[in-house]
Amino acid sequence: MAYRKTPAEIRRLEATRERLVSCATEVVTEVGWAQASVSAVADAAGIAAGSVYQHFPSKSALAVEVFRRAAGREVEVLGEVLHAPGDPVERLSRAVEVFARRALQNRGLAYALLAAPAEPAVGAERLEFRRRYRVLFAEVVRDGMTRGALPQQDDEITAAALSGAIGEVLVYPLGDPEKRAVDTFIAELTAMALRCVGAPRD
Amino acid sequence: MAYRKTPAEIRRLEATRERLVSCATEVVTEVGWAQASVSAVADAAGIAAGSVYQHFPSKSALAVEVFRRAAGREVEVLGEVLHAPGDPVERLSRAVEVFARRALQNRGLAYALLAAPAEPAVGAERLEFRRRYRVLFAEVVRDGMTRGALPQQDDEITAAALSGAIGEVLVYPLGDPEKRAVDTFIAELTAMALRCVGAPRD
DNA sequence: GAAAGAAGTGAACCATCATTCAGAGCTTCT
């Protein structure tokens, strides 16, 4: 045998792949899925368009990877907050705040994940992640009902409503972003979410 | 002058245009915006692809017309119910029911209007119609607050949340459509909407 | 240093549609 990938070479290839994914994420964040052409992404990563195909079998596969990474982080964070011990209402409240703060911190990415027009493969992935959000929310709602902290309700409908409501409010933030203080905005959003699950009023 | 459109001829052309719009709506309902190519739509209407351009300057213009017609009907219906005289909570409740029933009656169209991937021109139109939904919901929420029927809240956030929540619940109806009785589903959805605005509990 | 094999390049290729257009077929009016 005259050639065998050396560990350093493997690392270098993996690093290139990582860079490709993260540059693609940036491009998508900035210009959306539709405008993120293979050559734009390749340029951003400093490689030729053809080289993308050394790392991914198709543009779709790269797009799905980008989506999974970014969406996966969000689901993970949300899951941690929601699975923390303690009062379900308190956990939901914190989860909404964390989710909203992260989305407002990186609006471009939030929009890309939640609502931006995308090719079918990414759309399918989005469905899957929405499902995960619903599962997480449904758990905390069920928990609240079990503990008697929340009124009886259809946990799956409430969960879908929560993810839809929060997404809509965050994606089309109302009015001038500067005008409305972020904290006030988040407080109102959280209050809405708590009303939505029927949490006891103060 | 040797030729002038006769009234009958004008009617015939308008009828063709109407047929084109309604056939396009059907195609979009069935296969979504992405798959609704000019030739597919023309075939459905029984005309040649080129003839579409006798009635619309571009595919986008036709798509926008299709969207406006269908979405306009929904906004109108919703507006009528929400503007009826009477208790705001009652009006909201009826509005959610009407909206949901119509959406479930024609899921394909509901999906096309609310969430299906679409070209930018349709996306822009969708934003405009979402804004109209928000305006309608915000009005009823304000009305409720004024009358003391609803707790103080940010009407715009609640309105966005309502439209997002209802849309999400309807677009990804949970489980088998047959399994869950439509009436139960709608009752739960309505209950959620009322909690969301903080309506007094029974 | 040279052979073997992999990665990287980017211009050419190709598929997909929206759009155009030259000609065929109608309708209107004299």
Added chain:
DNA sequence: AGAAGCTCTGAATGATGGTTCACTTCTTTC
């Protein structure tokens, strides 16, 4: 009937952008 002007057709055109591939460049091994 015939001229004029319109609608309709559908194959050709054109733009876009993902994908391929012959070639170059780099790495490894001996």
